[in-house]
Amino acid sequence: MADFAVLDPVTERVRQDFAALAEIRDPDTDGWTRTVFSEPYRASRDWVRRRMADAGLTVHADGAGNLVGVLPGRDPAAPALVTGSHTDTVAAGGRFDGVVGVLGSLEVVRQLAEHDLRLDRDLLVIDFLGEESNDYGLSCLGSRSLAGELTAEHLDRRDLHGVSLAERYRGFGLDPSEVLASAGRFARRGLHRYVELHIEQGPVLEDRGVSIGVVTAIAAIRRLVASFAGRPDHAGTRPMGDRADALVAAAEAVLAVRQEGCGAPVHGVATTSRIESEPGSPNVVPGLARMYAEMRSVDDGWLTEAQRRLAAEIGHRAADHGVTVDLTWSSDNERVSASPDVHEVIGRAADAVGVSWEPVPSGATHDAVHLARLCPMGMIFVPSRGGRSHCPDEWTDPADIAIGIRVHAATLLELDRLPDRAA
Template sequence: MSGTTRREALMPDSERIAADLRELSSFTESAEPGWSRRVFSEPYRAARGFVEQRMRGAGLDTHVDAAGNIVGRLAGRRQTLPALMTGSHTDTVHAGGRFDGMVGVLGAIEVARRLRETGTELERDLYVVDFLGEEANPFGLSCMGSRAIAGSLSRDHLDRQDETGLRLGDAMSRFGVAPEHALEMAWSPGSLQGYVELHIEQGPVLERGSKQIGVVTAIAGIERLLASFSGRADHAGTMPMAGRQDALVAAASAVLTIEREACGAPIHGVSTTGRIESSPGSFNIVPDEARIWAEMRSIDASWLQGAKRRVAERIAAEASDRGVDAVLEWLNDSETVSATTSVQDRIAGAADDLGFCWEAMPSGAGHDAAHIAAIAPMGMIFVPSAGGRSHVPEEFTDVADIARGVHLLAASLVDLDRGN
């Protein structure tokens, strides 16, 4: 069978993919808006059971590792060769959508099905992974499972606490994960021939450019910030404006500083303040305490580091001018990571062979792929997001676009396996 014919034979079953997406998206936190399925929730536990069932049904030898990743293995002819890996995640943000992450997991399972149904045997093992806890969460640590596989999960990470004081390590234990073992389960560099992740774009570039596929060039680095402001409480009706030490106004000024910094980025930079709190929270009292949670992202590592320094200096100076103390804590999430050129070339070549219109593009979102890149050549495939919407209930990708991405994922993995 020629390379082109083999690729065409791997065309996925779009109706089966759509049915799997409908069923997986039914596991939600019923009291929450959108398709909420946050890490460690009971709906997340139930959804993982569904994923395990689907993996086994696809012929994958399936288990849950020490970090809580669901790992399915399709044996190749020569198991001494470095393996291939694909996958994504099935947890969501609060009030999130039903495609982010899920497309990559269910698409990978469909690839395994089609390989078996067409009798396409790989030379090397293929691992399909549903990574634990990719999304941001109250512990301030995303990509828990992929960090463990990459060897970057640390004891300090396990000691992080949520708002109630619960340790991440204890939350993992309650969920049935073995956190101490998760620190020691890293895969060896060189054990993987390559990693390819299928994902929705989560932005508007492909749709606006009428492109079918995005070949990812780099994944943005993320710097997350918790800034705390301490001022002085006073009577809101009697303390003159010039005499106030208003913590909330200092926090509001910091929000604008963070926004202005990203607006001046020369290549790619974005910033978001996603949460703000103040106390005592009364109309008639000048706030004495305030906190903001913010982040900055860019594929330009040098700009990101410079922005981090500039933002810290400006926030501190502006708060001081108001008589407010500012304490900044940086919660580094991930570094800027480039996709491996050879893997990008494989994906682009397979897209050309299949007749798909593609565009090279960076990702402004974080992904498990950024961590797996530490131990394996890495690439990503994007499919369009309707209206560029993501992390909202309106998130949508047409099943035809998803099927096209799954087809390209299969072709890319076969090419990586056989060196064609």
């Protein structure tokens, strides 16, 4: 594909960026921890702002807390090309999730300058605020805001300590009213295409010896809080056959969640992440318990039926133990497909770079879900060693990151040339 420009990143420069950002973390937790609204996250974003400026971008923080670096194009009136990802982490997370998309995009900007290449349209490189899920049951805070999908009701949600999301924004120096108003301002900017470089966070690419994954769709997520009400009794005197043990019912529900996930076709998963019980005394049969779980799939039909089956199974198992259960479901995001034209360009860019690629679904959610509400989007995956992610063992080889940056650069250059979408 001779019409594609192929730029080679300076791998050592990228490696140094990763090493420097990895130094900014919570020292009191394992792995790499920069959770949203934390002080390590605040410090890391100051670092990212400086690196954006060093790369030649004009940088500002928008009302939703996103860091936006602008590389001016020849036509400032043209809809902007957008890329980026996130630099927050889960607790005890890794060094590459999200970070590859931000630092990889900065290297593309440096390569454009060093090869004296200028895009026709502005390029926006965004470090989105708080992509990882949080105590409010929401992921992708920054991109959700820009897409107009963060609501006043969301801001009223409270964490386990009774602190509202609006209060957390204020504590981070952000005005909640500005967070809600950011969507309209961003939409007026006009967006051309969005592409995100990311680690796969799964084993498919490594297992198949493939260099690049071109994302077909991002899975829908359904989250569940199951509240079990039993009867507290003395643990030493109440006979085993005469108990209404809320925690036992919750444990049965954990197994039901796993069973549903194991029966999923093609791509579907189900996970329990937390159980709480009360009163928590060793000599009291638990009278209350809560289970937190989620299900994900790119197959909407399976997901809907699995949710129905799981609700029925949890109810039946709880009743067998004399326990009542209340199920509260929420949707973090619905299934979102990549845009065919962006998907095609990424595949042709990989061909131009001379590396193998194949289409893959994403079980993880991404900021791309919400940018898809604003413009056509696509994603580029690079392999994750052992498929590990959201843990300290998360690793992607620098050579694989470099390949991803080459494909990312070629993709952005080609997307810049695509005609604007019809109004």
